[in-house]
Amino acid sequence: MRFPSIDLLRAVAIALMVTVHFVENLSGAWGEGVDFNRVGWLPAGFAAPLFTFLSGVSCSIWSDGLTRGGVSDAEIAKRTVRRGLFLFGLGIAFNVLVWLPEETFNWDILTFIGSSLLVLAACRSMPPAIPPLLAVLAVAIAPVLRALAGYADFWQLGSYEPDLTLADVGLGFLCTGYFPLFPWLVFPIAGYAVAPAIFSSGPGGASLWPAAVSASRRCGLVFGMGACLLAGGGLLILLPLPGPDGVLRRPWTMFPPTTAYVAVGLGLALTALPLIHRWLDSPGQRPLSWPLAAAGVLSRHSLSIYLLHHALHIWPLWIAGTWHGGEPTAFWQRCLPPAASLGLALVFILACVPLFAGLERRGYRGIEELMRWLCD
Amino acid sequence: MEASSRLGGKILTGSFAHGGMRYEAGAAEFYDYSDVDDDPLSTLVAELGLATVPLSGGAVMIDGRAVASLEDVGDCLGAGAASALLAFDRAAHDAMTPREFYAADEWISSDRVEPVRFDRLLERISEPAARRYVEWLIHSDLATEPQRTTCSYGLQNYLMNDPAYMGLYAIAEGNERLIEALASRISARVLLGQRVEEIGRSADERLQVRWSHAGASQTETFDVVVIALPADQLAALSFAGPVLAAALRQHLAHHSHPAHYLRITCLFEQPFWRAWLRDSFAMLDHFGGCCLYDESLRHPGAASGILGWLIGGSAAEEMAELTDQELVDAALDSLPSQLQQGRSGLIESRVHRWCSAVSAMPGGPWRLPIDRRHQPEPAEHPGLFLVGDYLFDSTLNGTLDSATHVAEWIAELAATTGRPRP
Amino acid sequence: MNLASSVAKPQHTGAAPLESPPEGLPLSARLERIAFLHTAENSSENLPPAILQFDDPPGMRAVNADAALLPGASASDNGFHLLLVPLEPPSDQPLPQAAIDWVAAKHQSPEGMLMLSLHGASLAWSPHRTAVAAGPERLPAVRLAIIEFCYREMRLRSIERGVADGRGALEADARLVFEFDDRALGQRDALSRRYQQTLAMRSQLARLMPFLQRPPLHPPTLASQIGERLRDRTRLADRADWAGGELEVRERLYEACGQRATDWTIARRQSTVEWLIVLLLAVETLLLVVDLLAAVGG
Numbered sequence A: 001m002r003f004p005s006i007d008l009l010r011a012v013a014i015a016l017m018v019t020v021h022f023v024e025n026l027s028g029a030w031g032e033g034v035d036f037n038r039v040g041w042l043p044a045g046f047a048a049p050l051f052t053f054l055s056g057v058s059c060s061i062w063s064d065g066l067t068r069g070g071v072s073d074a075e076i077a078k079r080t081v082r083r084g085l086f087l088f089g090l091g092i093a094f095n096v097l098v099w100l101p102e103e104t105f106n107w108d109i110l111t112f113i114g115s116s117l118l119v120l121a122a123c124r125s126m127p128p129a130i131p132p133l134l135a136v137l138a139v140a141i142a143p144v145l146r147a148l149a150g151y152a153d154f155w156q157l158g159s160y161e162p163d164l165t166l167a168d169v170g171l172g173f174l175c176t177g178y179f180p181l182f183p184w185l186v187f188p189i190a191g192y193a194v195a196p197a198i199f200s201s202g203p204g205g206a207s208l209w210p211a212a213v214s215a216s217r218r219c220g221l222v223f224g225m226g227a228c229l230l231a232g233g234g235l236l237i238l239l240p241l242p243g244p245d246g247v248l249r250r251p252w253t254m255f256p257p258t259t260a261y262v263a264v265g266l267g268l269a270l271t272a273l274p275l276i277h278r279w280l281d282s283p284g285q286r287p288l289s290w291p292l293a294a295a296g297v298l299s300r301h302s303l304s305i306y307l308l309h310h311a312l313h314i315w316p317l318w319i320a321g322t323w324h325g326g327e328p329t330a331f332w333q334r335c336l337p338p339a340a341s342l343g344l345a346l347v348f349i350l351a352c353v354p355l356f357a358g359l360e361r362r363g364y365r366g367i368e369e370l371m372r373w374l375c376d
Numbered sequence B: 001m002e003a004s005s006r007l008g009g010k011i012l013t014g015s016f017a018h019g020g021m022r023y024e025a026g027a028a029e030f031y032d033y034s035d036v037d038d039d040p041l042s043t044l045v046a047e048l049g050l051a052t053v054p055l056s057g058g059a060v061m062i063d064g065r066a067v068a069s070l071e072d073v074g075d076c077l078g079a080g081a082a083s084a085l086l087a088f089d090r091a092a093h094d095a096m097t098p099r100e101f102y103a104a105d106e107w108i109s110s111d112r113v114e115p116v117r118f119d120r121l122l123e124r125i126s127e128p129a130a131r132r133y134v135e136w137l138i139h140s141d142l143a144t145e146p147q148r149t150t151c152s153y154g155l156q157n158y159l160m161n162d163p164a165y166m167g168l169y170a171i172a173e174g175n176e177r178l179i180e181a182l183a184s185r186i187s188a189r190v191l192l193g194q195r196v197e198e199i200g201r202s203a204d205e206r207l208q209v210r211w212s213h214a215g216a217s218q219t220e221t222f223d224v225v226v227i228a229l230p231a232d233q234l235a236a237l238s239f240a241g242p243v244l245a246a247a248l249r250q251h252l253a254h255h256s257h258p259a260h261y262l263r264i265t266c267l268f269e270q271p272f273w274r275a276w277l278r279d280s281f282a283m284l285d286h287f288g289g290c291c292l293y294d295e296s297l298r299h300p301g302a303a304s305g306i307l308g309w310l311i312g313g314s315a316a317e318e319m320a321e322l323t324d325q326e327l328v329d330a331a332l333d334s335l336p337s338q339l340q341q342g343r344s345g346l347i348e349s350r351v352h353r354w355c356s357a358v359s360a361m362p363g364g365p366w367r368l369p370i371d372r373r374h375q376p377e378p379a380e381h382p383g384l385f386l387v388g389d390y391l392f393d394s395t396l397n398g399t400l401d402s403a404t405h406v407a408e409w410i411a412e413l414a415a416t417t418g419r420p421r422p
Numbered sequence C: 001m002n003l004a005s006s007v008a009k010p011q012h013t014g015a016a017p018l019e020s021p022p023e024g025l026p027l028s029a030r031l032e033r034i035a036f037l038h039t040a041e042n043s044s045e046n047l048p049p050a051i052l053q054f055d056d057p058p059g060m061r062a063v064n065a066d067a068a069l070l071p072g073a074s075a076s077d078n079g080f081h082l083l084l085v086p087l088e089p090p091s092d093q094p095l096p097q098a099a100i101d102w103v104a105a106k107h108q109s110p111e112g113m114l115m116l117s118l119h120g121a122s123l124a125w126s127p128h129r130t131a132v133a134a135g136p137e138r139l140p141a142v143r144l145a146i147i148e149f150c151y152r153e154m155r156l157r158s159i160e161r162g163v164a165d166g167r168g169a170l171e172a173d174a175r176l177v178f179e180f181d182d183r184a185l186g187q188r189d190a191l192s193r194r195y196q197q198t199l200a201m202r203s204q205l206a207r208l209m210p211f212l213q214r215p216p217l218h219p220p221t222l223a224s225q226i227g228e229r230l231r232d233r234t235r236l237a238d239r240a241d242w243a244g245g246e247l248e249v250r251e252r253l254y255e256a257c258g259q260r261a262t263d264w265t266i267a268r269r270q271s272t273v274e275w276l277i278v279l280l281l282a283v284e285t286l287l288l289v290v291d292l293l294a295a296v297g298g
Helices: A004-027 A039-068 A073-098 A109-123 A130-149 A166-176 A186-199 A215-238 A259-280 A289-300 A302-325 A338-361 A367-375 B040-047 B070-077 B079-095 B098-102 B118-122 B128-142 B151-159 B176-185 B242-255 B313-319 B324-333 B337-345 B370-374 B396-417 C097-105 C139-165 C167-177 C188-212 C222-233 C236-297
Strands: B013-015 B022-024 B030-032 B052-055 B057-062 B065-067 B167-171 B195-201 B207-213 B216-222 B225-228 B258-268 B281-284 B290-294 B305-312 B346-359 B384-387 C030-038 C050-055 C058-064 C079-086 C114-118 C121-125 C129-134
Touching: A004 A039, A004 A259, A004 A289, A004 A302, A004 A338, A039 A073, A039 A109, A039 A186, A039 A259, A073 A109, A073 A302, A073 A367, A109 A130, A109 A186, A130 A166, A130 A186, A130 A259, A130 C236, A166 C236, A186 A215, A186 A259, A215 A259, A289 A302, A289 A338, A302 A338, A302 A367, B022 B258, B022 B305, B030 B040, B030 B396, B040 B396, B057 B070, B057 B128, B065 B070, B070 B079, B070 B128, B079 B128, B079 B151, B118 B128, B118 B151, B128 B151, B128 B281, B128 B290, B128 B305, B195 B242, B225 B396, B258 B313, B258 B324, B305 B313, B313 B346, B324 B346, B337 B346, B370 B384, B370 B396, B384 B396, C030 C139, C050 C139, C058 C139, C079 C097, C079 C139, C097 C121, C097 C129, C114 C222, C121 C139, C121 C222, C129 C139, C139 C167, C139 C188, C139 C222, C139 C236, C167 C188, C167 C236, C188 C236
Parallel strands: B057 B281, B225 B384, C079 C129
Antiparallel strands: B013 B022, B030 B167, B052 B167, B057 B065, B195 B207, B207 B216, B258 B305, B258 B346, B281 B290, B290 B305, C030 C058, C030 C079, C050 C058, C114 C121, C121 C129
16 A cells, blocks of 8 residues: 655655765765755755655555555565565665675675565564664664774775675675664664554554554644654754764764764654654545655656666666776766766756656566565 | 154144134143253254144133133232232242243152142132132133042142243144154054054063054064053053063053043134134133133134133043034034124034043152163063053153153163163 | 433433324323333332332332433333324224324334234334324223333343343354463453343343243233234244344353353463473573583682
């Protein structure tokens, strides 16, 4: 079952992601001194938290739908594991084919989402109180793990540069890569935990939530948690707190994902989802029908768009670089002005809607259908 | 071996030539003790898969008017009679509880004294009208006069009208279906028309039986002989040997107290009495008190009607000498005046005489031990057993109890000694 | 389920005409509307005098609920109409056809309309309408017997309704005896409610049994004969046995469900503690592994 609220938020996340990638990969170094941590670039930082949060929400809704359809828990677990392994493998292959072989183990978002599905498969069989605790632990120990691993040693000029050793590969997967397990696990687990509260059909849809609490009250509770996280994150940013670098004191970075970043990202997701759900998902209420239809197309083909947009803007860079100087990364981050990159991103996003809508009409479902065929 | 041409004895279901409608010519009903304790007879009926119909009734028709409740007794016989009846009823209930009623056949008299007769108990009813009411109520069940039976037996026949003590039922397709169902299940050889003449001891200390069939006499020896005859027919048998003869004489002296029944059944074009007789049966104040059955209730939807008179005691003994037609006329005369016009619809009638067929004092004046009742001469003739309702309570339930006792006895002997011979 | 709670409070309104017997009956025939009310829920000052008091539940009473006094007490919900026809001698006349037709007109229940013909009285009974003809001096006692019977029969019928209503949920809940999980935990309140309802019905049935199994009166009175015959014909004892059998099954099922829910909750708590320990150990292991990898890499 698809919810317009999830489609809209996922479409926003995809749009932000495409924009970020186009601008950073095509224009990253064009404006020297561009500080990607400046306030104007803030929305770009929410794409990944929102997308991974929604992956947990979707996993929960999908597995509940299977349960209501009579599929056994064991079968659901198997399908989840298969999907996780598929995405993990696809992520590795993507790194090899798009980012070149030396980036195989950069632990990008695809490998992370695949890994998180394996964790969510285990979360299904845990007592309801354990996954939220796991999420809190993931955030709590991440700074400690980074400190132990020596996070700064793995990053050069804003890029993850590990050695191809087992230790570096392992540490990258756990805490130093682009999207390591810790603390990023907090987002899919949080999405998985709150989805039943927001999207169940009646009170008591999940045992984590009190059986007598109504749907609107549960949404209110989720919104309240999000608001508290936003406030907490804001305090972390604004108040000067003592502590070592990269731990509590550094307020806002995505790499590494500071506690304030995680708190604000999760807080935004937890406040936005129940609000938009109450606005868009009520029966009979369908405002903004064509934007929602477009969002639906983008959401349904999020994986295909992720792969396609990388291929469309990265491969020409490698080809041009190889053609002109022999170094594939010759034009990386210095190909176009930011405004042009932004424009291209917008064009790509807008073009995706009729493109994938047209392919749907012709029966083409994209790589998502391949995943379902292989894994379900 | 059965002397007559049929099995069943006093259980006889007849049928009219017109329409083949069935009626009970012998035993009218079965007694249901299952509300008090185990009832082997109703269990047996259920096991045989026989459908039953409950029988209800008990109104006494006095001068053609139904006296069916305590209020009716007061209205018809007077308030004094109602009080006297109530007092008698309470005394009867105090004298015998339902469980004591159920177990009455197992009582053994501790002393052999002549018991108080039932008429002495009835004399304590102060109101003559109430006394007559009680006599009419129980006369057909007693099948004898109150002075010829014991207090205990008389009380039982009064208390049997209380549903708390027992219920009444009949087999839907005729009581004789019980016999047919039993006969179909036994593998023994059944010989009909074989009249046993003499039983005695053989040279090898077994039992020798002499019987005749079609004029020819035969003799055979057996390990065990079970005689299932009413007391009057038992008296017609010859028992060889002084010991055995004396034992049977003693047995008969104790148990032979003949009581009599007369059954008159009439088939009419229609059941014209339904507004007057609303139950399965009622008691009439004629013939010393007789039971009138609406036999046609077991044929729901039938246009014809069947009335059956069960006359007992002295009236039955005296009237047995009358012709069938005289008996039918007497029966029809007992109907109230408002129903006399219905006699013109008489189609057929049947009369069955059961003289000396039951006991007026089942179990005798005092109760012998149960084994003693069934084994008249245990010393030299241990294989000779007697079975009969007269040893218990003159009912079919009693017959089953008696037969069960002997059968279990024989089975136990066979199991312990390897042969049925004691 | 609770007959007492389903009856509206009595109200004094403007006088409404009493209901009259159907035509074709003697002038002395009388039509009554009998209601069963609970004194705790109705102000005793406004109630008409009790015809019969019941102890099941305590405070229950039968009253003559004519329209002027109790317009809110609908006979169809918690009472019945009783048509009394005194018979002039000879009193062994059948029930007038007009009375039979009156009973049959409202006969909607599957239990069927019964016709009883005894010496001294004739009766047509259905769950909401009863007509009886008897001698005038016998009618008061007969009336009481009918009222008591109708009350008990109504109690049994409400229990049967409760049993029938619960059958759908029973089959769905049966699987929870063996397949109790987190999703089923949300039904705990509903299971508890059904168990309490089952116990309440069993309790009501147990209080009804002395009436159903009361031995017949001897010597019988006309009233006792009518009561006993009605009990037999409506098979109250058998119906009570059947209802009792179903209630026993329900009670065992919901007892088992309650036990499963409790066991599950305890097991879940234990599992949570175990997982907590696993998590903490995993964190410790993770820290050690990262430290080790960092040392190896460094």
